[in-house]
Amino acid sequence: MSTDYQQARAALGARLRELRLTAPGGRLTGTALARDLGWPNSRISKLELGRQTATPDDLRQWADACGQPEAYEELRSRLAGFETHIRSWRRQLTDGHKAAQDAHNEAQTNSKVLRAWESSWIVGVLQTPDYARALLTRSAELHRSPRDIEEAVRARMKRQELLYSGRRRYQIILWEPVLHALVCPPSVLAVQLDRLTGLIGMDTVELGIVPLATSLKTPPGTGFWIYDERLAVTETWHAEMWVDDADSIALYLRVWNTLRESAVYGADAHNIINAARRALGSR
Structure with a gap:
């Protein structure tokens, strides 16, 4: 993976973490979000640390679970931006x-x-x-x-x-x-x-x-x-x-x-x- 790709994925992960911490219903822990999504805790950390690439469906579920569905289009745009380079x-x-x-x-x-x-x-x-x-x-x-x-x-x-x-x-x-x-x-x-x-x-x-x-x-x-x-x-x-x-x-x-x-x-x-x-x- 290129450095640009890694940086873009890390930036997306940071944005996901921000959404989790600013959920309208109150700050969500990684464990709580994983439970709500039915995911293993490790998947939350990998996505937030930019060690795994989210799918569009991952992003939609994340935005919904954080009570901010309107953020999905922004997240999807970020993903499309670096997926343009490496697929x-x-x-x-x-x-x-x-x-x-x-x-x-x-x-x-x-x-x-x-x-x-x-x-x-x-x-x-x-x-x-x-x-x-x-x-x-x-x-x-x-x-x-x-x-x-x-x-x-x-x-x-x-x-x-x-x-x-x-x-x-x-x-x-x-x-x-x-x-x-x-x-x-x-x-x-x-x-x-x-x-x-x-x-x-x-x-x-x-x-x-x-x-x-x-x-x-x-x-x-x-x-x-x-x-x-x-x-x-x-x-x-x-x-x-x-x-x-x-x-x-x-x-x-x-x-x-x-x-x-x-x-x-x-x-x-x-x-x-x-x-x-x-x-x-x-x-």
Whole structure:
């Protein structure tokens, strides 16, 4: 966790403690509040000391139990402020994968120009249902999260409607190894590659491929999205980062533009995808 994140969580905890101590019905002890909420005492202390991140429902229950329900919106705003930066997978996937897909759908719906770089897999908005199903299944296994796989696949497929609305421009760059990575059965990858070739030439999608043999001015690193130069989203094994400060976004744009210099498009991209397809057929 970043220092900024820790500080914001500690500040939220201090505000929760303040609400407990200024309850209209009289100052509440931590033990009394825990009893009223049906929580263990340790949860009260962890939240107030900033050692645990509250959920929106936690905040609503806390405000109500302290006799100050009007404070909920303020608390929720504070939580949203630092969750914008780090969203742990453990927390996001508590109820399954569909909610995480919906969050990305909303972010893309509210954007006009969407740039992406991906070095590990084909991005969600270009995936076939079977390819998406394979990735989401493996994610559920890794995170030991609820397996709402079909609901999540449908949510991810709904995102693809945005490709055809004519109101957005997708500028997507993939590293060539993505075309060969068997993160799904070979037959599924074959159909997925066919899907990519069919997208080349669409007026709403600019699909570039960075060849494995090309010279790179920067290491490929992890994948990320940039939405309208106002938000960048990247992920690690344990969390996603949603960053909206100007300096960070400028950095992601520089990385994207640098990688784009090594990408090929149109017929050249088509040839690389077809070569991956042929190589797959020979396995």
